[in-house]
Amino acid sequence: MNLKKTLIPILSLMLVLGIATSLLAKEIPALKKPIKVLMVGGGSSHDFDKWYKGVDVATLEKDGLAEVTYTDDPTTILQYLSDTDVLFLANNQPIADQATRIAIFAFAEAGKGIVLTHPALWYNWEDWPEYNKTMVSGGSRGHNAYGNFNVxxxxxxxxxKGLPAHFSLDDELYYFKVDTAGPGIDILANASNEKTEPFPSIFIVKNPKAKIVGIALGHDAASHELEAYQTLIRNAVKWAAK
Known part of the structure; x- marks a missing residue:
């Protein structure tokens, strides 16, 4: 048996297989891990289970974009926060625990992502003014009667990205006002109708470290089932997670 003649084809085959494997590795990108989102809901005036826990969680988890943990119990925030990429606040119920409040601000200080939606943009907590001043840079104390308006x-x-330059929907048009003592906001979209002046509806809070998105839309099905809204919250989570 000629060892040399036997080894040459084997080595050639190994070389070809090695090249093929290398090329395939370049062609097939590494699978991205889902963004870990902690969504906090609960409170009054909204169907949190239906629209946030139900529709919004499904929207964010579509195609593996995110892995969402939903809670309507603020006392559980601390146990999830350390393993979270993006904190998605959709609640107007109190977050009374001081340690949890401190942890949320520490989360922002660490440069993490935060999405503040419709219920969480209200002036909900008189005993926690730092939230609206620093985290939201403002808030809303009133809104139009539920009805149609333009964004x-x-x-x-x-x-x-991917949103129409102009769209309309039925929702509560929040009278969001900027707190000039806060970090300020970059307005990405305004909401208005023929009787109401424009108010910020989608914006970025100029937090020096965290990536914070504010979304004033989201009362019921007209928002949560709207393609533009679904694109918006997916974009917000993706951007905030980077």
Whole structure:
């Protein structure tokens, strides 16, 4: 048996297989891990289970974008926060525990992502003014009666990518006002109708470390089942997670 003649074909085959494997590795990108989202809901005036726990969780988990933990019990926030990429606040019930409040601010200080939606943009907590001043840079104390209004984009941004420049929906038009003592906001879209002046509806809070998105839309099905809204919250989570 000629060992040399036997080894050459084997080595050639190994070389070909090695090249093929290398090329396949370049062609097939590594699978991205889902973004870990902690969504906090619960409170009054909204069907949190139906629209946030139900529809929004499904929207974010579609195609493996995110892995969402939903809680309507604020006392559980601490146990999940350390393993979270994006904190998605959709609650207007109290977060009374001081340690949890401190942890949320520490989460922001660590440069993490936060999405603040419709219920969480209200002035909900008189005993926690730092939340609206620093985390939201403002808030709303009133809104139009539920009805139709327009949303108009004001600048291009990854959060609004794929949204129409102009769309309308039925919702509560929040009278969001900026707190000038806060970090300020970059307005990405305004909401208005023929009787109401424009108010910020989609915006970025100019937090020096955290990536914070504010979304004033989200009262019921007209928002949560709207393609533009679903694109918006997916964009917001993706941007905040980077």
């Amino acid at each position: 108009d984009l004001t600048e291009k941004h990854p959060v609004t």
